[in-house]
Amino acid sequence: xxxxxxxxxxxxxxxxxxxxxxxxxxxxxxxxxxxxxxxxxxxxxxxxxxxxxxxxxxxxxxxxxxxxxxxxxxxxxxxxxxxxxxxxxxxxxxxxxxxxxxxxxxxxxxxxxxxxxxxxxxxxxxxxxxxxxxxxxxxxxxxxxxxxxxxxxxxxxxxxxxxxxxxxxxxxxxxxxxxxxxxxxxxxxxxxxxxxxxxxxxxxxxxxxxxxxxxxxxxxxxxxxxxxxxxxxxxxxxxxxxxxxxxxxxxxxxxx
Amino acid sequence: xxxxxxxxxxxxxxxxxxxxxxxxxxxxxxxxxxxxxxxxxxxxxxxxxxxxxxxxxxxxxxxxxxxxxxxxxxxxxxxxxxxxxxxxxxxxxxxxxxxxxxxxxxxxxxxxxxxxxxxxxxxxxxxxxxxxxxxxxxxxxxxxxxxxxxxxxxxxxxxxxxxxxxxxxxxxxxxxxxxxxxxxxxxxxxxxxxxxxxxxxxxxxxxxxxxxxxxxxxxxxxxxxxxxxxxxxxxxxxxxxxxxxxxxxxxxxxxx
DNA sequence: TTAATCAACATGAATTTTGTGATTTTGTGA
DNA sequence: TCACAAAATCACAAAATTCATGTTGATTAA
Numbered sequence: 001x002x003x004x005x006x007x008x009x010x011x012x013x014x015x016x017x018x019x020x021x022x023x024x025x026x027x028x029x030x031x032x033x034x035x036x037x038x039x040x041x042x043x044x045x046x047x048x049x050x051x052x053x054x055x056x057x058x059x060x061x062x063x064x065x066x067x068x069x070x071x072x073x074x075x076x077x078x079x080x081x082x083x084x085x086x087x088x089x090x091x092x093x094x095x096x097x098x099x100x101x102x103x104x105x106x107x108x109x110x111x112x113x114x115x116x117x118x119x120x121x122x123x124x125x126x127x128x129x130x131x132x133x134x135x136x137x138x139x140x141x142x143x144x145x146x147x148x149x150x151x152x153x154x155x156x157x158x159x160x161x162x163x164x165x166x167x168x169x170x171x172x173x174x175x176x177x178x179x180x181x182x183x184x185x186x187x188x189x190x191x192x193x194x195x196x197x198x199x200x201x202x203x204x205x206x207x208x209x210x211x212x213x214x215x216x217x218x219x220x221x222x223x224x225x226x227x228x229x230x231x232x233x234x235x236x237x238x239x240x241x242x243x244x245x246x247x248x249x250x251x252x253x254x255x256x
Numbered sequence: 257x258x259x260x261x262x263x264x265x266x267x268x269x270x271x272x273x274x275x276x277x278x279x280x281x282x283x284x285x286x287x288x289x290x291x292x293x294x295x296x297x298x299x300x301x302x303x304x305x306x307x308x309x310x311x312x313x314x315x316x317x318x319x320x321x322x323x324x325x326x327x328x329x330x331x332x333x334x335x336x337x338x339x340x341x342x343x344x345x346x347x348x349x350x351x352x353x354x355x356x357x358x359x360x361x362x363x364x365x366x367x368x369x370x371x372x373x374x375x376x377x378x379x380x381x382x383x384x385x386x387x388x389x390x391x392x393x394x395x396x397x398x399x400x401x402x403x404x405x406x407x408x409x410x411x412x413x414x415x416x417x418x419x420x421x422x423x424x425x426x427x428x429x430x431x432x433x434x435x436x437x438x439x440x441x442x443x444x445x446x447x448x449x450x451x452x453x454x455x456x457x458x459x460x461x462x463x464x465x466x467x468x469x470x471x472x473x474x475x476x477x478x479x480x481x482x483x484x485x486x487x488x489x490x491x492x493x494x495x496x497x498x499x500x501x502x503x504x505x506x507x508x509x510x511x512x
Numbered sequence: 513t514t515a516a517t518c519a520a521c522a523t524g525a526a527t528t529t530t531g532t533g534a535t536t537t538t539g540t541g542a
Numbered sequence: 543t544c545a546c547a548a549a550a551t552c553a554c555a556a557a558a559t560t561c562a563t564g565t566t567g568a569t570t571a572a
Binding site for chain 3: 033
C-alpha cells in the first residue's frame with residue numbers, strides 16, 4: 001500500500017484545515033519531494049473535492065460548501081476519529097448486539113468491531129455492511145431501506161420498521177451538530193433512522209466531534225439526556241461543556 | 257492485471273467442476289508452475305469457499321453445500337446467463353418496481369437493469385445492491401436481513417417482514433432445482449425469502465438453467481403454476497418439458 | 513520413512529509513484 | 543498591450559513498491 005503518498009496527502013489536508021491555505025513550494029520543501037509531486041497531490045485532492053487549487057498553492061474555502069462537505073470530514077481528524085473509535089470499542093464486549101448508524105465516524109468504528117468478535121452488528125451504513133460482510137464471527141444484520149448516496153446508507157420506512165422488530169444492547173449514534181442540550185441533524189430521514197435505532201437499543205452512546213459543539217441544524221435529533229454516554233475527541237469550549245454537564249451525561253474525551 | 261493467475265484459477269475450477277477432484281502435482285505440471293504456486297491457488301480458492309483442499313489436491317464435494325454455493329455457480333454458464341438476463345429484461349419497462357432475489361443469475365440481471373431506468377429495484381442480493389448503489393435513475397431498496405455469505409444475500413425475519421410491507425410489479429425468482437411441476441431449494445431461509453418476494457409481486461418470473469431441470473432439493477420452493485413465466489437458457493429434456501407444459505406455463509428459451 | 517504441507521525469504525516482472533526538462537499558460541508591471 | 547518571469551502542465555525516464563512465483567528447509571501427516 002502506498003502509505004507514503006496517502007500520508008503526505010493527509011498531512012496536506014491537515015495543514016489546510018488549520019491554515020486555510022498552503023503554499024506549493026513550501027509543501028515540496030517540507031515533504032522533501034518535487035513540486036511536480038505536490039502538483040499532482042493537489043490536483044487529485046481537488047478532483048476529489050477536498051480543496052481548491054490556486055496559483056502557487058491551494059485553499060480550502062472555509063465557510064462555503066467545501067468546509068461542510070462530508071468528504072472533508074472523512075479526511076479531517078483521521079487521528080481524532082481513531083481515538084474516538086477506540087474509546088467506543090471499550091464499551092463493547094464480545095457477544096453483544098451492537099447497532100451502528102450512518103456516517104464516516106460510524107463506518108470506522110464499525111470496521112474495527114471485528115476486534116471484539118463474536119458480535120452481532122446491526123447497521124444501515126453501507127460502508128459497514130461492506131466491511132463486515134465477510135468478517136468471521138460477526139453476525140451482520142443489514143437494515144434495508146432506500147439507498148441514499150449522500151449518506152451512503154439505507155433509510156426510510158423499511159429501515160425504521162426493521163428496527164422496530166430488533167433489539168440491541170448498545171447503539172452508537174453520531175451527530176454532526178450539538179448545541180445546548182440537544183443534538184441536531186439536517187436530514188429528516190436520517191433523524192428518523194437514528195431515533196428508531198435509539199428506541200431499539202438498551203443503551204445509547206453519542207459520538208460527536210468536538211468541533212461540532214455549538215452548532216445546530218434543522219431537525220432535533222435527540223435530547224442529550226437520552227444518551228447514556230457521549231464520546232468526543234477533545235474538550236469542547238467551556239460554555240458547551242456546561243450544557244452537557246447540566247444534562248448530567250458522562251462526557252468522555254477520547255485519548256485522555 | 258495478473259490475468260495469468262486468475263485464468264489458472266478459473267481453469268482449476270473448471271477441471272474441478274468436471275472431475276470432482278484434482279491432483280496437485282498434475283496441476284503444477286499442467287500449468288507449468290511450481291507446486292507451491294498451486295498450493296497457494298488452492299489455499300485461496302478454499303478460503304473463498306470454492307473448493308476443499310485434501311492431501312495431494314482438492315475436491316469439490318459435490319452434493320453438499322459446495323456444489324450449491326453461489327460462487328461456483330458464478331463461474332459456470334457465463335454465456336447462458338447473459339442470454340437469460342436479456343430475455344428477462346424484455347419483461348421490464350421503465351418506471352416499474354422490480355424485485356431481484358439472491359443468486360448469481362439474479363446478480364447479472366440486476367446489474368443490467370440500469371438499461372431500463374428509471375426503475376425501483378428491491379433486492380436482498382448483496383451483489384445487486386453493490387452494483388446499483390450509485391446507478392443513476394435507479395431507486396434502490398435494499399431488504400435488510402442477516403447476511404449469508406453462502407448466498408451472498410440477506411435473509412431472515414427482517415427480510416421477510418420488509419417484503420410484507422412492499423409491493424412490486426414484477427419479481428424475478430431463480431431456482432437451482434426444478435422437477436415435475438415444482439421448484440426446489442436446499443435452504444430453508446432462502447425459500448422463505450423467495451416466497452415472501454413472490455407474495456409481494458404482481459407477477460412472478462422464474463429463472464432456471466436448463467441443467468437444473470429434473471433435479472430436486474430438500475425444500476419445495478413453489479409450484480410452477482404460481483409463476484407467470486419461466487425463462488431458461490436451452491430446451492430441457494422432453495420429459496421435463498412435458499411437465500412444465502402440463503402446468504400450463506409459458507416456457508421461454510432465451511436466445512431463440 | 514516418505515510425501516505433502518507450510519513458513520520464510522529471494523527474485524524478477526509489473527505497476528505505481530516520482531523526478532526532470534521542455535513547453536505552455538498565467539499574472540504583473542512597464 | 544507587451545514583455546517576461548513565475549507557475550503550471552506535459553511527456554517521458556527513473557526509482558520505488560508491490561505482487562506473483564520460486565526455492566529452501568523445517569514440520570507434519572500418512
